[in-house]
Amino acid sequence: MTAAADTRNSAANKHFDLGPAAELVSKEEGHRQPLAPEFVSLEDFSPLEVAYDFGRVRREDIEAGPRSIWRYKSLLPVPSDVEQHPNTEPGCTRLIRADGLAKALGVKKLWIKDDTGNPTHSFKDRVVAVALAAAREFGFNVLACPSTGNLANAVAAAAARARWDSVVLVPSSLERAKVLMTAVYDGSLLAVDGNYDDVNRLATELAGEHEDWAFVNVNVRPYYSEGSKTLAFEVAEQLGWRLPEQVVVPIASGSQLTKVDKGFRELGEVGLVEPTPYRIFGAQAGGCSPVATAFKEGHDTVQPVRPDTIARSLAIGAPADGPYVLDTVQRTKGAIEDVTDEEVVEGIRLLARTEGIFAETAGGVTVANAKKLVENGQLDPDAETVLFITGDGLKTMDAVQEHLGPKATVAPNTEAVDEALGR
Amino acid sequence: MTAAADTRNSAANKHFDLGPAAELVSKEEGHRQPLAPEFVSLEDFSPLEVAYDFGRVRREDIEAGPRSIWRYKSLLPVPSDVEQHPNTEPGCTRLIRADGLAKALGVKKLWIKDDTGNPTHSFKDRVVAVALAAAREFGFNVLACPSTGNLANAVAAAAARARWDSVVLVPSSLERAKVLMTAVYDGSLLAVDGNYDDVNRLATELAGEHEDWAFVNVNVRPYYSEGSKTLAFEVAEQLGWRLPEQVVVPIASGSQLTKVDKGFRELGEVGLVEPTPYRIFGAQAGGCSPVATAFKEGHDTVQPVRPDTIARSLAIGAPADGPYVLDTVQRTKGAIEDVTDEEVVEGIRLLARTEGIFAETAGGVTVANAKKLVENGQLDPDAETVLFITGDGLKTMDAVQEHLGPKATVAPNTEAVDEALGR
Numbered sequence: 001m002t003a004a005a006d007t008r009n010s011a012a013n014k015h016f017d018l019g020p021a022a023e024l025v026s027k028e029e030g031h032r033q034p035l036a037p038e039f040v041s042l043e044d045f046s047p048l049e050v051a052y053d054f055g056r057v058r059r060e061d062i063e064a065g066p067r068s069i070w071r072y073k074s075l076l077p078v079p080s081d082v083e084q085h086p087n088t089e090p091g092c093t094r095l096i097r098a099d100g101l102a103k104a105l106g107v108k109k110l111w112i113k114d115d116t117g118n119p120t121h122s123f124k125d126r127v128v129a130v131a132l133a134a135a136r137e138f139g140f141n142v143l144a145c146p147s148t149g150n151l152a153n154a155v156a157a158a159a160a161r162a163r164w165d166s167v168v169l170v171p172s173s174l175e176r177a178k179v180l181m182t183a184v185y186d187g188s189l190l191a192v193d194g195n196y197d198d199v200n201r202l203a204t205e206l207a208g209e210h211e212d213w214a215f216v217n218v219n220v221r222p223y224y225s226e227g228s229k230t231l232a233f234e235v236a237e238q239l240g241w242r243l244p245e246q247v248v249v250p251i252a253s254g255s256q257l258t259k260v261d262k263g264f265r266e267l268g269e270v271g272l273v274e275p276t277p278y279r280i281f282g283a284q285a286g287g288c289s290p291v292a293t294a295f296k297e298g299h300d301t302v303q304p305v306r307p308d309t310i311a312r313s314l315a316i317g318a319p320a321d322g323p324y325v326l327d328t329v330q331r332t333k334g335a336i337e338d339v340t341d342e343e344v345v346e347g348i349r350l351l352a353r354t355e356g357i358f359a360e361t362a363g364g365v366t367v368a369n370a371k372k373l374v375e376n377g378q379l380d381p382d383a384e385t386v387l388f389i390t391g392d393g394l395k396t397m398d399a400v401q402e403h404l405g406p407k408a409t410v411a412p413n414t415e416a417v418d419e420a421l422g423r
Numbered sequence: 424m425t426a427a428a429d430t431r432n433s434a435a436n437k438h439f440d441l442g443p444a445a446e447l448v449s450k451e452e453g454h455r456q457p458l459a460p461e462f463v464s465l466e467d468f469s470p471l472e473v474a475y476d477f478g479r480v481r482r483e484d485i486e487a488g489p490r491s492i493w494r495y496k497s498l499l500p501v502p503s504d505v506e507q508h509p510n511t512e513p514g515c516t517r518l519i520r521a522d523g524l525a526k527a528l529g530v531k532k533l534w535i536k537d538d539t540g541n542p543t544h545s546f547k548d549r550v551v552a553v554a555l556a557a558a559r560e561f562g563f564n565v566l567a568c569p570s571t572g573n574l575a576n577a578v579a580a581a582a583a584r585a586r587w588d589s590v591v592l593v594p595s596s597l598e599r600a601k602v603l604m605t606a607v608y609d610g611s612l613l614a615v616d617g618n619y620d621d622v623n624r625l626a627t628e629l630a631g632e633h634e635d636w637a638f639v640n641v642n643v644r645p646y647y648s649e650g651s652k653t654l655a656f657e658v659a660e661q662l663g664w665r666l667p668e669q670v671v672v673p674i675a676s677g678s679q680l681t682k683v684d685k686g687f688r689e690l691g692e693v694g695l696v697e698p699t700p701y702r703i704f705g706a707q708a709g710g711c712s713p714v715a716t717a718f719k720e721g722h723d724t725v726q727p728v729r730p731d732t733i734a735r736s737l738a739i740g741a742p743a744d745g746p747y748v749l750d751t752v753q754r755t756k757g758a759i760e761d762v763t764d765e766e767v768v769e770g771i772r773l774l775a776r777t778e779g780i781f782a783e784t785a786g787g788v789t790v791a792n793a794k795k796l797v798e799n800g801q802l803d804p805d806a807e808t809v810l811f812i813t814g815d816g817l818k819t820m821d822a823v824q825e826h827l828g829p830k831a832t833v834a835p836n837t838e839a840v841d842e843a844l845g846r
Contacts, residue, residue, distance in 0.1 A: 067490075067515070088779055089517055092490070094542070096512060100586055117540045119517070119779065121817070161779030163523060167844065172832050180820050183827040186776040188844055191829040198835040205837050210846075353609040356511055356542065356584030394544070394817040397603050404606040406614040409595050412621040414628050421590070421611055423633075 016137050021077035022053040024222060027324065035077075037138045037214065039221045047320065048222045050077045057270045059241060067092045069126055069230040075266060076230070077223045078133040087132065088158050090125035091230050093117040095238035095386070100354035101367070105374050107381040111244070113235055113388050114357055120181065121392035122313075122360075123256070124154035127227035128216055132158050134223035135214035142167060142213045146203035148196050149178040150313055150360075150391055155216060156185035167206075167213060169199050177395050196315070225255045232263025235386055236273050243273055245383035248281045248370045250362045250390060251291050251336070252314045254321030257282055260388070261328045281379060282329055282336035283369035285309035285361075289338035291322045296336070300326055310341045310399045311361040313391055335378040343368040348393065348400055358393035366390075439560050444500035445476040447645060450747065458500075460561045460637065462644045470743065471645045473500045480693045482664060490515045492549055492653040498689060499653070500646045501556040510555065511581050513548035514653050516540040518661040518809070523777035524790070528797050530804040534667070536658055536811050537780055543604065544815035545736075545783070546679070547577035550650035551639055555581050557646035558637035565590060565636040569626035571619050572601040573736055573783075573814055578639060579608035590629075590636060592622050600818050619738070648678045655686025658809055659696050666696055668806035671704045671793045673785045673813060674714050674759070675737045677744030680705055683811070684751045704802060705752055705759035706792035708732035708784075712761035714745050719759075723749055733764045733822045734784040736814055758801040766791040771816060771823055781816030789813075 016035050024033050026041030027049055033041070041048055057074045065071030069091035070083040083089075094114045102110035118125040128151070132143055143159040144167040145151050152168045159166035166187030170179070171194060183189050192199045207215045216224045236243055243264055249257040261280055268275030284292045287309025294302045302322030307315035319325070329336055339347070344361055347368030352358050359367070366387050373379035393400070410416040439458050447456050449464030450472055456464070464471055480497045488494030492514035493506040506512075517537045525533035541548040551574070555566055566582040567590040568574050575591045582589035589610030593602070594617060606612050615622045630638045639647045659666055666687050672680040684703055691698030707715045710732025717725045725745030730738035742748070752759055762770070767784055770791030775781050782790070789810050796802035816823070833839040 068517075086520075086522065089519060092515075094491075094512055097509075099509065100584070114542075117542070119537075119540070120781070121544070157775075157779035157781070159779075160776055161523070167840075169840075170829070172829075176824065177817060177820060179829065180824055180827050181781055181817060183829065184772060184775040184781050184816065184823060185779055186772065189829045190840060190843055191832040192835050193832060194835040202835050202837065202840070206840060209837055349607060349609065352580075352607040353583055356580035356582075356608055358543070358580070358604055358607050392817075393607065394600060394604060394815075397600060400607060401599065401603055404603050406593070406595075406602065406606065406612045409614040409616060412615050412617040412625050414625065414632055417590075417592075417613060417625070417629060420613055 017079045018077040018134060018137060019073055019080055020052045020054050020075065021050045023051050024048040025051045037140070037219045039219060050222050050226055054270050057272060059272060062237065069129060069227070072230055072233045075233065076130055077226050078130060079137050082133045085133070085136065086161050086163065087129050088119040088125050088161050090118045090129050091234060093234070095235060096355070098355050101351060104350060104354050105371050107374055107379070107385060109384040111386045112355060112357060113231060113386055115231070115388070115390045116357065116359065116392040120153040120157045121395070122150035122154065123228065123231060123390040124150045125158070126230050127224045128154040128158045130227035131214065131216035131220045131224035132162055135220050138214070138220070140212055140214035141165070142210070144168065144203070144206070144213045144215045145217055146196070146199040148174060148312055149395060151217065152178060152182040156182045156187045156189065159187050160185040169203055171196050171199055175398060177397070225259055228256045228259035229263030229266065231388060232260045233267065236264070236267050241273050243267070243276050243278050244386045246279045246281065246379060246385040248283055248366055248373070248385065248387045250314055250366050250388065251282045251284050251319065251325060252316045254291060254319045254325035256390070258321050258324045258328050261332065278332060279334040280328055280332045281334040281369070281373055282325055283366045284336065284338040285311040285314055285344055285365050286338045286340045288315045288317060290317065291319055291325050292336040292338040294322065294326060295329060311344055311365050313360060313362045314365060335373060337369045337372050339365060339368040339372055345400055345403060347371070349403070351389070357389060359389045360391035360393050360396040361399050362391050363389040440502045441500040441557060441560060442496055442503055443475045443477050443498065444473050446474050447471040448474045460563070460642045462642055473645050473649055477693050480695060482695060485660065492552060492650070495653055495656045498656065498693070499553055500649050501553060502560050505556045508556070508559065509584050509586065510552050511542040511548050511584050513541045513552050514657060516657070518658060519778070521778050524774060527773060527777050528794055530797055530802070530808060532807040534809045535778060535780060536654060536809055538654070538811070538813045539780065539782065539815040543576040543580045544818065545573035545577065546651065546654060546813040547573045548581070549653050550647045551577040551581045553650035554637065554639035554643045554647035555585060558643050561637070561643070563635055563637035564588070565633070567591065567626070567629070567636045567638045568640055569619070569622040571597060571735055572818060574640065575601060575605040579605045579610045579612065582610050583608040592626055594619050594622055598821060600820065604818070648682055651679045651682035652686030652689065654811060655683045656690065659687070659690050664696050666690070666699050666701050667809045669702045669704065669802060669808040671706055671789055671796070671808065671810045673737055673789050673811065674705045674707050674742065674748060675739045677714060677742045677748035681744050681747045681751050684755065701755060702757040703751055703755045704757040704792070704796055705748055706789045707759065707761040708734040708737055708767055708788050709761045709763045711738045711740060713740065714742055714748050715759040715761040717745065718749060718752060734767055734788050736783060736785045737788060758796060760792045760795050762788060762791040762795055768823055768826060770794070772826070774812070780812060782812045783814035783816055783819040784822050785814050786812040
């Protein structure tokens with residue numbers, strides 16, 4: 001048995017310093033248990049979530065903090081010295097006013113939260129940084145994940161920077177860009193003969209066998225997922241410490257959407273913002289829209305599907321947080337839509353053309369759904385809205401390449417240029 | 424004649440609001456002339472540079488400014504309302520302490536300025552944003568450039584965001600990622616049958632014929648190049664308002680290196696930092712090292728070469744600012760080195776492995792040169808050093824792909840994983 005496992009087996013007796021995090025609570029029946037690297041309640045078999053005992057949290061302290069997600073450490077399950085350990089320092093990405101896209105969509109006041117500026121160019125750097133910080137406190141020393149791309153990049157980079165070993169499992173069919181951007185960090189990248197479901201199942205088995213491996217989205221998932229709250233915190237701070245009226249969030253496992261909601265609620269609870277009402281909208285791709293389908297049919301459970309969409313980073317057919325997404329969207333009076341792959345590509349191009357941002361397919365899903373939600377009257381065009389763009393177009397070039405290229409190929413003289421441009 | 428041209432023909436009579444910028448000065452003999460979209464002195468045929476009349480510039484005002492390069496607008500040739508116009512809001516990228524790489528290189532205190540976090544993932548977003556702001560004031564309405572990649576991405580994105588037309592000229596052999604990341608913004612991207620020299624020549628001709636086209640790196644180059652000073656400003660602010668002792672900067676045209684120096688000097692002049700001594704080191708690839716060669720041979724002019732290196736973003740065989748780079752490096756007691764393409768790849772991998780940052784080939788050039796400069800005793804291992812990583816690995820994947828891949832492909836069971844990892 002490893003030292004790490006020893007540490008964790010005495011979890012009940014040890015006080016872990018995870019800042020304001022107080023205990024774990026099961027999402028279904030609210031059973032409470034001490035902080036530990038566990039993700040399912042043995043009482044009701046529902047997912048565990050972090051509950052807090054927040055102290056006094058002041059805007060000035062946050063504003064004087066580091067220019068990364070650690071400025072919000074008093075609202076996250078991380079040790080109080082978290083920024084002293086080498087980490088990728090994600091977050092504090094741009095929130096830009098998007099008047100060009102607003103005009104194209106027919107809405108009044110629109111913002112883009114552009115998370116392509118993160119260290120490995122997706123929001124996954126946020127959740128992985130929180131998972132690593134918690135995993136260090138629990139005594140793990142290997143960072144691991146099953147992934148189809150963005151998470152693989154983020155885990156391999158974060159582990160390299162922290163000087164941890166990493167084990168990243170990907171389907172053997174994964175695209176070149178994602179393989180290279182994982183392999184370059186020199187951890188243990190393994191291609192698995194099988195689809196993502198096979199890889200995921202394998203990860204859960206390995207988490208049981210290797211007591212020093214922290215699978216960020218398996219055994220330390222309750223901590224990992226809290227990292228998405230920082231998207232909500234940053235939006236509120238960047239708007240001048242207030243909540244937007246509407247947000248549109250892409251849905252993969254559904255965790256991000258529920259945590260953006262949790263982030264907004266916690267900001268109100270600790271008094272950092274006025275708890276003004278907001279509506280949360282979910283965005284899926286038609287080729288993998290189990291949550292949108294459940295929403296439209298009025299169900300409170302989600303029927304799994306077999307994904308078939310170019311939005312691979314959202315292609316989770318059995319989304320773990322599906323039911324909680326439905327709760328959140330209903331409670332906040334939002335809606336969930338889905339769009340075709342053609343609309344996804346048009347969403348990517350519309351965002352690029354109007355705002356100069358090149359998003360991955362998931363960003364195309366968000367923009368295209370926003371358009372559809374305005375058109376069908378569900379998104380209020382007069383209410384201030386934030387779209388979450390959570391990944392980078394350079395990683396999903398295959399989705400757009402057949403649609404894009406130079407306007408013309410010309411000879412190297414001014415006449416040829418003028419003719420090509422019709423000037 | 425266009426309205427834009429009218430505006431500019433009365434340049435001598437009009438007062439352009441370019442903030443603290445006072446006039447243009449020729450680099451060779453110091454001839455002065457009014458601010459205008461011109462780049463070569465007709466007196467001595469040397470490049471024109473912006474001279475300033477700085478007012479009082481205070482740290483508090485900068486710190487209270489926007490989280491982008493516009494916090495430094497009182498030190499840039501841009502209108503005082505610059506941040507009110509839609510722009511990509513570049514800058515404020517990470518400066519991270521790089522203890523892992525420091526250990527690998529055998530130096531004591533090392534920082535990485537990671538400019539991959541910019542909107543299109545290179546430092547070009549900085550210079551383009553300044554060029555666009557000045558071009559708007561001069562009355563242009565089309566943003567243009569010749570480019571082999573990063574600049575094309577930055578110009579097309581900035582123009583889209585500002586709702587300007589763009590004309591981007593690239594060699595017809597350009598790689599897929601760079602073509603796609605330019606075309607997606609829906610400006611006028613033209614592939615030119617010819618090499619980069621042909622494209623460059625064509626751009627200069629077009630700049631003469633189209634009076635409403637601002638070629639960022641041709642007719643508004645004096646303003647454009649000032650954008651690189653923001654790298655220096657950010658490093659100083661992020662270090663707590665002080666200068667580092669050594670910096671390593673990649674050399675393409677050489678403009679960036681000379682402007683980092685200008686930025687450090689201006690910070691001292693206006694009293695934002697103590698004017699402590701610093702040394703500037705230049706980094707080239709062996710397949711295109713005209714400035715390194717001139718430095719080593721003790722020349723004060725640069726002999727053009729025909730580039731042949733994987734570091735395409737640095738492959739300028741006749742660097743416009745070559746002589747000024749030599750001046751700067753000699754004055755600050757730095758040095759210039761060059762490395763092989765194999766060392767460039769190893770530099771990319773070393774940075775990724777130690778710090779979790781995936782740089783483009785230019786970043787590999789910087790890291791590999793830093794290593795060489797330590798080994799040959801030119802870089803002081805005891806002095807605090809900053810390396811400039813100015814572009815993103817996702818854009819130059821071809822350079823590393825044959826070296827990288829999964830450690831193994833395994834069956835989807837735990838035994839296969841354990842065997843592959845030797846556990």
